[in-house]
Amino acid sequence: MKKLAIILSGLMIISCQDIENCETNDNLDFMVVRFYDLESESSKKIGFTITAENSPYTFTPFTDSTGVGLPLNPEDTTTTYFFDSDTSHFELEISYDELQVTIFDPKCDPFYTFIGLDTVRQTFDSTVVVGTVTNRQISTNVEIYF
Amino acid sequence: MLRSIFSILALTIGLVVLAQPAKPKKEKEPVDFRPYEVKIGVNAIRGIRTLSGSDDLTTYEFQTAFAVHKYNLVFDFGVEDHKRGESFAYDNKGSYYRIGFDRNFTKDKASGNVLSLGLRYARANFEDQLLFTTDKGFGLQDYLLQNNSLTARWLEVAFALRGRIVSNLYMGFTMRWQFLRQINGEGELKAFDIPGFGKTKRQNSTAFDYYLMWRIPFRE
Secondary structure, three states, X not given: OXXXXXXXXXXXXXXXXXXOOHHHOXXXXXXXXXXXXXXXXXXXXXXXXXXXXXXXXXXXXXXXXXXXXXXXXXXOOEEEEEEEOOOOEEEEEEEOOEEXXXXXXXXXXXXXXXXXXEEXXXXXXXXXXXXXXXXOOOOOOEEEEO | OHHXXXXXXXXXXXXXXXXXXXXXXXXXXXXXXXXXXXXXXXXXXXXXXXXXXXXXXXEEEEEEEEEEOOEEEEEEEEEEXXXXXXXXXXXXXXXXXXXXXXXXXXXXXXXXXXXXXXXXXXXXXXXEEEEEEEEOOOOEEEEEEEEXXXXXXXXXXXXXXXEEEEOOEEEEEEEEEEEEEEEEOXXXXXXXXXXXXXXXXXXXXXXXXXEEEEEEEOOO
């Protein structure tokens, strides 16, 4: 009985030790937008300068230039993005229903999760919200066709 | 004549057998449901962590256990204030209680020793706050999120051992499996801890607590 108690105690103490890696967190605090050709529906490379309302930054597309990660404003339920090139100007306004702030681990920064993404307004040919939650398990949130 | 003697003998033996006093039936002792002792104690692990000041946790927990027949009626009450975070300041504070019963499997009630398995209902009332500065793509900003009135409840299966150390001082541990956790009152900020339960990332959790208890017998 005494031995059993010691073994159980040891297992309990070991099981309480958390080893977390911030990178294993599935939460993602930006949405993933991908671009497609309206006719062929294949991935389309872009050369836009992308900015957002109330943001001082310009957002750089992924290395294959067919998508971009865009932050959502935690202070406002809608965010407007501007896609500019020498010959074109497009706008996309995205809203969210719910914001969740979670602490994955005390060593990691708090994470934002945006839930219920939807298109409010857009000037592209077509947009589809295919992933309504920002999460690493979801590869695309918004598909843009033009 | 022989037949008569045999009949009389048989009748006599029968009467003698019938006349044997019946074996006394073992009478069941009436069950006494009056409490025969109470143990009052503290959670030693929580107390040591608080007093050592080794981390940002201030917590105390007290336990009262009434012994009734083969059962212990257990009531825990605790308070907790836990600060966390390296790049942020998260503060979670509140109180909790657990109430339930244990079945004591030890034979010798008079010893006060306990080897028990039981069930608890637990409830916590708490608040939390997260303060941090970050750039989420809209410039560096301060964020303050808080939940002022959170409640949580859960159930526990508890395995406990208590042994006498000296006089009426007892020591021992409780291992718990905590399950069916629910939190109410959360806003945008999701609670990281629940006082008395631990981290919320686990829907079910386990815990190990060490207790120092003083026994007060009600009758010898």
